Amino acid sequence: MENDTPVIVTEQLSKIYPGPVPVHAVNDVDLKVMKGEFTALVGPSGSGKTTLLNLIGGLDYPSNGKVWIRGQEISSLSKSALIEYRLNNIGFVFQAYNLIPVLTARENIEFVMLLQKKSKQERDRRVMELLKEVDLVDQQNKRPGQLSGGQQQRVAVARALASKPAFILADEPTANLDSTTAGNLLDTMVRLNHEENMTFIFSTHDQRVIDRAHRVITLVDGSIARDQIVAVPSDHH
């Protein structure tokens, strides 16, 4: 896919949580994210960052508007179809790592490919490739509880990449990490962005993430207050 092709397009995307006082978490957001972008979503707490990521990631349905991923409109898909769509198109990195504690690092990475019913040969090859990418070959047989926070988050990044998604959504990926570990993780993700041309969208408060983003989108009260292109993806190649 060319870098001038939008991976994500949202059109007048809104999410209203009903209640005595309806909450407009996301308000008429029009967004276009291009292939290979390293985008940071910033804004104060309650500004709608997570809700916007949930909508883009197909974890939630919008109240209004539409989301296109690689040209397919996903907001009208059924829940089951959305699960299948997420499996094959979207990688997730969670703030709390959210690895499966009973599986080893290797098995956690392999898990998504098992869901995709990939062959053993392909799984083995891809897992090894990813373990090398995140520099965890030596730790592959350890369970999450035996790994440091940074190592766990690197496993989470490898897991997100395992399914060869269109893009990766990461919610505050460095929030639980010390600065050195966070820096190393960022290096890994930047390298993946450069080498694999992988599209990343972060919600973050971390200035180090913001500093390395191509694009910084500031959300205020569910609306885009500022959309700043810092560097074009091709600058990195």
Added chain:
Amino acid sequence: MLFQLAWKNIWRNKTRSLVVMGSVVVGLWAGAFIIAYVFGMIEQRLKDAVENEVSHLQLHHPEFDKDNEVKYFIPNGSDAFSSIQEDQRIKAASARVVVFGMVASAQNSTGGKFIGVLPASENRVTGLEEKLTQGSYFEHDSKNRVIIGERLAEKLKVKLRSKIVLTFQDTTGSITAGAFRIIGLYKTYNSTYDETNIFVRAPDLSRLLGTDLQYHEVAMLLQDPESLEAIKSELGAQFTDTTVESWKELSPELGLMIDSFDQYMIVFIIIIMLALSFGIVNTMLMAVLERVREIGMLMAVGMNRIRVFGMIFLETLLLVLLASPIGLCLAYITIQYLGSTGMDLSGLYQEGYAAYGFKSYIYPKLEDIYYLRIMIMVTITALLASIYPAFTAVRLNPVTAIRKI
């Protein structure tokens, strides 16, 4: 993949898994043992009732059973008895004169069933001689000798060599009576039987009835109890002017008791399975609720609802399938051991059991097919019990479950 994940999941909280497995083991062990205990008790009761009381088959005059009138002798009873004795399929047969009347001592009186027997053939059928606790069997040909139960002796306040008077109607309807000397006291496991049944020689009873030796009843023990129905219908065809009845017809209360026990067992098994299912639901629900974030993540990264459901389903099944064989093996060992040594409850419940015709020595017994049936029932219970926790898991909304992506 699901199997591997489910297997690992059940060991993430070993204590909890072992507790639920323990409850399955104990539940199955106790359930199988209770069933075996009751089956053992029933089988013993049945065997004793057949061997000591009603026998496998009995031959009567068609009218005799209605009101036990003494005039209803078996037509050509002696010939029928001889013919039955010659039948190779009949292990033993006893011809009897049966009269109902009053038995009285100097102290007390009560109703009773007077059974006039031919001592040798009766002993082959009921083993009466072995049950004597005092005195002797009908060794001499002396007239008017009687053997009564210890229980009846207590009630009549008589002892060995005491005299009792048997009073009943003869064939003409007149009241007749005879004084009999007690030559033996017997005791069986069934106190009601002991209190009622009084044995005399058949000729003594016939004489009092005012008839020559005729029989009201021929009781038979079969070589092969399985062929009961076939022999019954053959005898029915052979002795057309008689009624041939099996133990089930002769002692309907025994059949009723067996049927009631079957029903109790069903209720009992349902209770065990319910308790088991609530335990499983509780454990699996806990396992799901403490993994809400993880299950949400699994759904977020693309694990569909069928797989999530299957994972919880498999976890439950694995827990139960691991525990069930252990429980059933323990039950098998216990039942085999106690089935050979027996359980002596005489110190505690002898009187109570005897009142209902049960021995206080129980030999638990369970046919192999029941282990399989129990295993199947437990598996079905586990599968049903896993539905609610699995359904709870698939209903989780990944957004709510993980709060943030």
